[in-house]
Structure formats: C-alpha cells, structure tokens
Amino acid sequence: MFGLSEDLKALETSERFIRTGLIGAGQMGTDIVSQVSLMPSQRVVLIADIDLDRAVNAYGIAGHNRECVAVAETLDDVNRARMQDKFVAVGDYRLVTDAPQIDAIIESTGHPEVSARAALRTLFQRKHLVTMSVEMDITVGPLLKWYADQHDVIYAIGAGDEPSALYELYDFATALGLTIVAAGKGKNNPLNRDAVPEDLAEEAARRGLTPEMLIEFVDGSKTMIEMACVANATGLVPDVFGLHGPHVNIAEFKDVFALKSQGGLLSQNGVVDYVIGDLAPGVFLVFTTDKPRLREALILRDMGHGPNYVLLRPFHLCSMEVPLSVAQAVVQGRSTMAPGRRLVAEVVSVAKVDLEPGRELERIGGHTHYSMTDRYENAAAKRALPVGIAKGAVITRPVKKGEIITYDDVQLPSGSVAIRLRELQDRWMAGEIEEPALLQTLNEIAAQNT
Incomplete structure (x- = not known):
C-alpha cells in the first residue's frame, strides 16, 4: 500500500471522497462503518442488510445522526436520498450493487451463496469489489477475479484478515527473491473438530457472533479456509491433507517448518500451514537463502544462524483495515490480494x-x-x-x-x-x-x- 496515505490526503485536499457501499452490517460490517467515519477520504453511503434495523443502527454506532439516514425500498428512493446527501439503509443488496453513485462495494456477509450473488452482480455493474468472505473466494474466487478483469474493475480480498496479512509477508519475501519454506497463521483458539453450536452459544452471544460463526473457528474450518485462500493467491501448497498444525511456539518455527532432511516436518518447501502456540493472533513466514553473504547479513540483523529464518506480523485488525483495500482499488487501481487463474x-x-x-x-x-x-x-x-x-x-x-x-x-x-x-x-x-x-x-x- 505504498503511498496510499499521500494519495488519500490528496483526495481529501481536493474535497473529494470515495463512495463506498456495504453489503452485510453484522459485527464486521458495523466495524467498517465506524472505521470509515474517521477517514475524510471515504464514506460508506449505502448499507444493505436483511435486518434493516441493523443497517440503520450501523450508522448510529459510527456517530451519524439518525436524521441523516434514509431508508430506501427502490433504486429511485436510493437516488433521491443520495441527491439529498443522505446515508442510505436498504434491505436488498441489489440496491447497493445497482446504485450508480457507488465507487466500490464491500461484501461482508460470510455466506458463500449470498456472497457469490452479490459479488457477481457487483462486477457486472462494473464496480470494484472488496470481499471479506473467504468462504466464497476459495470456492469461486478465480472465476470472479477473471470476470472482474473482463469488466476492468478490481476484485480484492479485504485487508486486515490473516490471508491478506500473510500475503504482505509473501509479497515482501518474493520481491526480494527469498525462498519461502512455509507461510501460515497462529490459531488463537482451541481446536475441537467435534464442536457444535450449542457448545459455545453463551460465548458467541457475549462476543456478538452467531454460534455457527464461532464454531467455524473452533472446529478448524476457518483456518482451513484461510490457508486455502493464501494457497490460491500465492501458489503455495498444502504439504499434507488438513495441514500439519503443530503445537509450537515462535522460537521453534524455523526448526519445525523445515525439510524432513533438516529434521523438520516438511516434504517440500513452499507450503501453507498453521500453528497452535504463542503466535495468537498473527501470521508467520519461514524463508531461506543459499547466499553465504546474505546469511552473514542475517546473523548481524539478529535473525539467527539459519538455514531458515522467520518473519512475523503479530497483529491483524480485521475489519478496521478493510477500507484500505477500497482506497487501494479506487485510487491506485490495485488489488490487496486476489486468487490466480486456478485453484491450488x-x-x-x-x-x-x-x-x-x-x-x-x-x-x-x-x-x-x-x-x-x-x-x-x-x-x-x-x-x-x-x-x-x-x-x-x-x-x-x-x-x-x-x-x-x-x-x-x-x-x-x-x-x-x-x-x-x-x-x-x-x-x-x-x-x-x-x-x-x-x-x-x-x-x-x-x-x-x-
């Protein structure tokens, strides 16, 4: 995202802003509206949610007065409200995808079927798409990315979640020509494949999640989906079915994520995986180089004696970072992260x-x-x-x-x-x-x- 803050400052100076639409005003979507309220260069001007009250309330939580928010049932209603400079809440996502006053759309439903419908229609209407639904991306992402290219718009996996955070490390390492051994995430909750919604219903309610959403994390499904997303964007592969997922701490990464011939777990370099340990949350990348001079330099930079070395990004701000992907698409014409032409x-x-x-x-x-x-x-x-x-x-x-x-x-x-x-x-x-x-x-x- 090089130079993005300067680009956004120039937009603000010219008294222009990015007009963003949002589909899905759940926990993540509501966070996005609040985050954008701090950014003069961007406004969420149109929100769709099947629970219309939730769409309206998202504006209020972000600090917008209720009299500045209009509820619309038709595209004509949306157009009239926008001409009056109103924020708009709707119950039908098609009113967001079809509205002419929108520069980019954030899709934040988390349901593959709804996500696929909304993504396809967004791209058909020649609007940039930032999706938070990795469940949809690992299913039909390559096709939708290709379709976006045909319409000269951006398809992006939103910044802030583990896949895009990990992609930053991947981009850094590959740009330097380093050999990637493994890349992955820290799983920051217990792994229980047998977990069902009733097991964690109270905790889900406390955290503002549906029980199914929380179980998706606990039974490992989310980790599997996120690492597949990374694989499809980078070409890194699963080393084994279900990944290794060792119980290790950061100090052990370079030794555990090494080839079997070096005493590690891996049958090859260039894999995706995850860990359960003290990297919670965060993402990691293990790399190597065969250049003696660079190994000497890495010792001087306190990276260790090799042959493997570890890069970390020990945070991801989830929905708070997503508006950066919108800005990158609209202002810079680039995608934060997207799959290749084939599933890996x-x-x-x-x-x-x-x-x-x-x-x-x-x-x-x-x-x-x-x-x-x-x-x-x-x-x-x-x-x-x-x-x-x-x-x-x-x-x-x-x-x-x-x-x-x-x-x-x-x-x-x-x-x-x-x-x-x-x-x-x-x-x-x-x-x-x-x-x-x-x-x-x-x-x-x-x-x-x-």
Missing part, C-alpha cells in the same frame, strides 16, 4: 457425525461437517464436495464420521448461483469452455434476478 487448494467437507440419507448439510460451523484443506488435484480425484457449496446438500448414502463427503454422496440444492458458478469454474479450469462463451454465460447469470 480445495477445502473439502468432512462428516462431523455419522450422516444418514435424508440429512441436510448445514452451514459451515454447524452440526454436520467440518472443513479440511487438500491440494486441488487430490480433492478433484476423490470428487470431494467443496465446503463452500455444501450447505443445503442432502445426503443420499451413508457417510461415516471422519469421512470425506463426496459429490456422489449428496444431492445438491437447485437454484444456487454459487453452485452454478463453481460448475462453470471447473469447466473453465479444465479447458471445456471457451472464454467468450464463459463471459456471455456469466453476464446472463448476473443480469438475472440474482
């Missing part, structure tokens, strides 16, 4: 309990399944069900606890945009559909009542 990692669905025919799979963090990360080609060979499209699928044959749920084990729900996009992405990655036809199909889906 897949996050697969694993049965949390014995599943019998007729059982409907719940959302991530529910009672039916948890997530594990694998290499894309391995998951594809097993026909493993991506976790991002699992919700609503109905089990058609028994699956034992701990087994991977496959496409052959379920009937997928009808009418899902996320599933349709995933099918298109798989065909595109396999070379089964030409890009002109792909673009036409995506435009048709986006133009429909998504």
Whole structure:
C-alpha cells in the first residue's frame, strides 16, 4: 500500500471522497462503518442488510445522526436520498450493487451463496469489489477475479484478515527473491473438530457472533479456509491433507517448518500451514537463502544462524483495515490480494457425525461437517464436495464420521448461483469452455434476478 496515505490526503485536499457501499452490517460490517467515519477520504453511503434495523443502527454506532439516514425500498428512493446527501439503509443488496453513485462495494456477509450473488452482480455493474468472505473466494474466487478483469474493475480480498496479512509477508519475501519454506497463521483458539453450536452459544452471544460463526473457528474450518485462500493467491501448497498444525511456539518455527532432511516436518518447501502456540493472533513466514553473504547479513540483523529464518506480523485488525483495500482499488487501481487463474487448494467437507440419507448439510460451523484443506488435484480425484457449496446438500448414502463427503454422496440444492458458478469454474479450469462463451454465460447469470 505504498503511498496510499499521500494519495488519500490528496483526495481529501481536493474535497473529494470515495463512495463506498456495504453489503452485510453484522459485527464486521458495523466495524467498517465506524472505521470509515474517521477517514475524510471515504464514506460508506449505502448499507444493505436483511435486518434493516441493523443497517440503520450501523450508522448510529459510527456517530451519524439518525436524521441523516434514509431508508430506501427502490433504486429511485436510493437516488433521491443520495441527491439529498443522505446515508442510505436498504434491505436488498441489489440496491447497493445497482446504485450508480457507488465507487466500490464491500461484501461482508460470510455466506458463500449470498456472497457469490452479490459479488457477481457487483462486477457486472462494473464496480470494484472488496470481499471479506473467504468462504466464497476459495470456492469461486478465480472465476470472479477473471470476470472482474473482463469488466476492468478490481476484485480484492479485504485487508486486515490473516490471508491478506500473510500475503504482505509473501509479497515482501518474493520481491526480494527469498525462498519461502512455509507461510501460515497462529490459531488463537482451541481446536475441537467435534464442536457444535450449542457448545459455545453463551460465548458467541457475549462476543456478538452467531454460534455457527464461532464454531467455524473452533472446529478448524476457518483456518482451513484461510490457508486455502493464501494457497490460491500465492501458489503455495498444502504439504499434507488438513495441514500439519503443530503445537509450537515462535522460537521453534524455523526448526519445525523445515525439510524432513533438516529434521523438520516438511516434504517440500513452499507450503501453507498453521500453528497452535504463542503466535495468537498473527501470521508467520519461514524463508531461506543459499547466499553465504546474505546469511552473514542475517546473523548481524539478529535473525539467527539459519538455514531458515522467520518473519512475523503479530497483529491483524480485521475489519478496521478493510477500507484500505477500497482506497487501494479506487485510487491506485490495485488489488490487496486476489486468487490466480486456478485453484491450488480445495477445502473439502468432512462428516462431523455419522450422516444418514435424508440429512441436510448445514452451514459451515454447524452440526454436520467440518472443513479440511487438500491440494486441488487430490480433492478433484476423490470428487470431494467443496465446503463452500455444501450447505443445503442432502445426503443420499451413508457417510461415516471422519469421512470425506463426496459429490456422489449428496444431492445438491437447485437454484444456487454459487453452485452454478463453481460448475462453470471447473469447466473453465479444465479447458471445456471457451472464454467468450464463459463471459456471455456469466453476464446472463448476473443480469438475472440474482
């Protein structure tokens, strides 16, 4: 984000500001509105949430007077309110994606299906998209990034969460030509694959989260999803199914994340992983170099005697950093982080309990399944069900606890945009559909009542 503060100061000096729309006014979305209220160069002028009161209240929490906030039901209502310089709250995300007065949209729902619909329509309307829904990104991110490119707009994974924080270290290390051994995050809560919403309902309420959202962290699903997101943006790979996830502290990283020939865990360099230990929260990157002169320099900089060395970013401010991604997209024309043209990692669905025919799979963090990360080609060979499209699928044959749920084990729900996009992405990655036809199909889906 080099020079971003200067660029934003120039915007402020010229008495202009970035007009931002927000889809999803939950905990993260509400934080974003408050953060933007401190930034004269940016305003969240339009918020959508299925709970309209939550959208209105987000403005109040940020310090905006209620008389400055209008509730709109149609696009004409939105336009009239904006002409009066009102902040606007709506219940339909399409009023945000379709509003002409918006420069960029932050998508903050966390639900893959809603996220996919909102992202596709945002890009179709030629608006920059900053998404906080890594669950959607690891499912159809490459396709949406390609679609954004066709419309000459930015697709970005929002700053502030572990993936983008880790990408900063990756970008730094690769720009210097260093060899990356491993990159990952510290898991800052206990790991319990069997956790279900009832286990932590009181804690979730205390923290302002849904129980499922908290369980997504505790059962490891969020970690798997975030590290797959990093893999797909960098080309780093999972070393093993589900990652290693050792219980280690920072002082041990350089020795544990080393090749087996060096006494470490890894079968190769260039992997994603996570740890449970004293890096909580934060992200790390282990690198090496074969240049003797640089090893001498690293000793002088108190980085150790090698052959491996550790970089840390011991904080991430989550939603507070997201407005920086908006500014980077609008002012600098760059993405904070985005996936490549192909999936490198897949996050697969694993049965949390014995599943019998007729059982409907719940959302991530529910009672039916948890997530594990694998290499894309391995998951594809097993026909493993991506976790991002699992919700609503109905089990058609028994699956034992701990087994991977496959496409052959379920009937997928009808009418899902996320599933349709995933099918298109798989065909595109396999070379089964030409890009002109792909673009036409995506435009048709986006133009429909998504």
